[in-house]
Amino acid sequence: MIASNQKRSIEIQYLENILPIANDGQDVIEGLSSTPKTIPAKYFYDAYGSELFEQICLLPEYYPTRTETEILQQASAEIAELTGVCELVELGSGSSTKTRLLLSAYENLGQPWQYVPIDVSSEILKESALQLHGEYPHLSILGLVGTYEQALLQLPASSLPKRMIVFLGSTLGNFTQEECDRLFNEVRDILQVGDYFLLGIDLQKPKEILEKAYNDSQGVTAKFNLNMLSHLNQRYEGNFDLDSFQHHAIYNQNEQQIEMYLRAKQVQRIQLKKLDLKIEIEAGESILTEISRKFNLEQMEEFLAQHRLKPIKYWTDEKQWFGLILSQLKEYNL
Ligand code: AVJ
Numbered sequence: 611m612i613a614s615n616q617k618r619s620i621e622i623q624y625l626e627n628i629l630p631i632a633n634d635g636q637d638v639i640e641g642l643s644s645t646p647k648t649i650p651a652k653y654f655y656d657a658y659g660s661e662l663f664e665q666i667c668l669l670p671e672y673y674p675t676r677t678e679t680e681i682l683q684q685a686s687a688e689i690a691e692l693t694g695v696c697e698l699v700e701l702g703s704g705s706s707t708k709t710r711l712l713l714s715a716y717e718n719l720g721q722p723w724q725y726v727p728i729d730v731s732s733e734i735l736k737e738s739a740l741q742l743h744g745e746y747p748h749l750s751i752l753g754l755v756g757t758y759e760q761a762l763l764q765l766p767a768s769s770l771p772k773r774m775i776v777f778l779g780s781t782l783g784n785f786t787q788e789e790c791d792r793l794f795n796e797v798r799d800i801l802q803v804g805d806y807f808l809l810g811i812d813l814q815k816p817k818e819i820l821e822k823a824y825n826d827s828q829g830v831t832a833k834f835n836l837n838m839l840s841h842l843n844q845r846y847e848g849n850f851d852l853d854s855f856q857h858h859a860i861y862n863q864n865e866q867q868i869e870m871y872l873r874a875k876q877v878q879r880i881q882l883k884k885l886d887l888k889i890e891i892e893a894g895e896s897i898l899t900e901i902s903r904k905f906n907l908e909q910m911e912e913f914l915a916q917h918r919l920k921p922i923k924y925w926t927d928e929k930q931w932f933g934l935i936l937s938q939l940k941e942y943n944l
Pocket of ligand 1: 666674681695779781782784823824831900901902
């Protein structure tokens with residue numbers, strides 16, 4: 611029988627208020643001032659952008675979410691069994707839809723446990739935290755609103771003996787090799803020996819399949835890409851005209867990454883008042899808004915191991931389109 615007198619808390623913390631990003635938008639200034647122009651992918655995710663991303667996940671061409679879900683269906687019970695009760699810290703939780711498979715497996719262990727979802731979009735975080743708290747009787751929730759960097763720096767000590775950092779959906783694909791290296795170092799630094807890291811990655815596959823996934827026939831990905839400009843307009847008092855840009859996504863075979871761009875249809879003078887930024891964009895010039903790297907399982911296991919994250923087990927689908935790797939922080943030996 612479930613003890614109904616257990617105290618289960620639910621709390622949302624705004625990391626931006628604890629540690630103000632003194633230079634909010636600095637990365638936008640830097641990106642738009644460099645050649646070629648770039649805007650960091652995290653600016654996709656205002657409330658509407660998060661909603662559009664949910665729609666992308668349902669598109670017939672966008673295989674990653676469906677494939678990862680399939681893998682999680684197979685693997686979740688085993689993962690929960692391998693790690694035992696844990697504090698689950700999820701980077702970029704979004705609506706936590708697929709994560710539910712994993713969460714249910716931990717709930718089924720029948721002991722009090724904790725989930726720490728982290729997301730930049732407070733609306734979607736709050737909404738899903740409330741729902742999950744209502745559904746899982748053994749669960750306490752601490753939602754953190756902020757970027758991964760902020761969250762990893764400010765993560766409170768775990769309330770449970772073991773912790774697992776969960777990074778699903780191949781969001782890692784947005785990171786350059788250098789940024790991956792930095793992230794893995796941060797992950798390693800907040801884990802204790804014996805703690806876990808669960809990573810979902812999109813794998814290399816034929817170009818045609820990849821390019822279809824990022825150029826869907828309903829144009830949702832195009833909307834998602836363009837919405838970044840309207841987010842910047844709102845956030846920094848900008849004057850981007852969405853009709854003057856065109857979505858464009860290609861697979862760069864050399865770099866093994868999808869590259870998403872917004873191409874200017876004509877010359878434009880852009881002003882972001884709150885950032886005190888004025889730039890000119892030429893006709894035909896493209897702004898790089900996202901890289902989505904496609905990985906190799908064995909190489910990723912090696913890379914994890916280089917960061918003291920010892921691969922325990924991996925799961926993949928029949929076509930080997932997507933991979934899930936469970937690793938564990940091992941003892942440091944000289
Ligand atoms: C959330 C970064 C994994 O790269 O596939 C989907 C974002 N961009 N369609 C991806 C995205 C265009 C997605 N990630």
